[in-house]
Amino acid sequence: MMISLTLDDLKRLPIAAFAVDAIRDAYVAIVDGRANIPPVGYLRLEAQNADCHIKYGYIAGDDVFVVKIASGFYNNPRRGLPSSNGMMIAISSDTGQVVATLYDEGWLTDLRTGFGGAIATLALCRRDSRSIAIVGSGTQARQQIRALSAIAQHPLTFRNWGRDGARAKTFASEMTAEGFSVKAEPDLATLCATADAIITTTPSAAPIVMAEWVRPGTHITALGADAPGKQELHLDLLSRAAVIAVDHRAQCADHGEIATAVAAGLLDPSACPELGAILNGSQPGRTADTQITIADLTGVATQDIAIVRAALQAVKQAST
């Protein structure tokens, strides 16, 4: 029986309960040879100011392979429609039959990016980290707070900064209403200088987090840079870091946070461990409480596969 779920159906499922193990495995699959991830497909609709990405792949051993269709229609907001949309399709890796069609409208991607960031943050931050700085006021700023709070072993306090101060305040009050401890901090330098971990989620094309603001022992998860030309951290901050982990080395070197440093010859990507290697213990991560650590995350199709796996596990649990 084929599974067909709408966004509302998906939101009612206990996906988060399965997502952490799945997304952690998605990182490891990149480094242990299980991931088969062909190049991303791309269709541009010039006249509509729109595009569509098709990401697909298989993690060896999984029951399904996954095709994700993600569209961006950038004139939609003017009409009161979200610009992002999409769906995921799970196909049996045994027979080729369609197992599930998930009309998630991009929500599963938000979810997997949330858990992906939280797993990276917890893998590299100091164990006694309690104060988390959130840079940005968008969807991922929210998702990072939700995912980190869900998987951290202790309560966290968040402070947030946004370019639009009013929006940052609204963000803090909305997240507080959701039950989290979140306060807006109007000064980005103060925010960064007093945090145990900093999570950057902006589409900035120029460095906004300066090296001198960040104290020893801080971890930074940089999520914003996912396309050529984007950068959130100053190059000097990368120089100060003891560990710069990447989700996918080639992808990060090409268009992640480290891309500018790599292009300038200031950073050798082979010196950047992939996060999966840290998670499975084959490479060290943070080795001292005084180190600055960085995680550069660009998003990988194994995470799409993993979140679909988690969704199907949740369907199975809900139906038994």
Next chain:
Amino acid sequence: MMISLTLDDLKRLPIAAFAVDAIRDAYVAIVDGRANIPPVGYLRLEAQNADCHIKYGYIAGDDVFVVKIASGFYNNPRRGLPSSNGMMIAISSDTGQVVATLYDEGWLTDLRTGFGGAIATLALCRRDSRSIAIVGSGTQARQQIRALSAIAQHPLTFRNWGRDGARAKTFASEMTAEGFSVKAEPDLATLCATADAIITTTPSAAPIVMAEWVRPGTHITALGADAPGKQELHLDLLSRAAVIAVDHRAQCADHGEIATAVAAGLLDPSACPELGAILNGSQPGRTADTQITIADLTGVATQDIAIVRAALQAVKQAST
């Protein structure tokens, strides 16, 4: 309201009524600049002896763009399952919202290839063609008889040949039971020498139709060669042809029927008109009843878009 249709649903719709215009337009879109067809995506599942092709594209002016997922699981027949499977997804070119999910299991591809072949055959054969030779006994051999009969303006008689003589006889009796005039011909040379048009549908990797068998005035539609290494027509037959039309020039030169001749330097692909240019009158096709003409068809994603357009038109008609 999103449309979701199974194969059974699709088979009940009057798709054929809309398919001819749509598939004809699919050929023309290739030559008039409306087609936006990125490279085909490919995922290989080595351990399963399986693969998956993802074809997608947009014809400017259409309400939807289309993503087709087509899998081949080559161990399936051993278990009584078809090796081919797949689905098509129509997405609004205006908003990015999913309009329709068609779980056609590959049937729409068979249908579009059928009409695609029939349109090419009728565009290039002599007007008085009545006797059609079918080479091969597979799915497309059947589809060509159905589609040609549906759109020809007069009754046709078919004779068929297959490598497996018993299977060819079964083919003829089954197609006769469907209401067509079909007789098996055990000798391929005789078949080819007495036909007005020849349609080749085999996966042959070596020429099986010889130049000396074919009389002046014959048209040949070559459907079998759709991947490197496949060839059905002898090179001398290509030399004798006055017109060699191709569905997509670059694709045919790379892995269609003409690929061997092109690779050997015997044929300049720029001398091969694209079928869409013949259909829209911008280039001549057959100009004399004594000419031998050839159509080399490899299949193009515009046809997938077109058959989805036809299916959606049929849905609309069925619901009014």
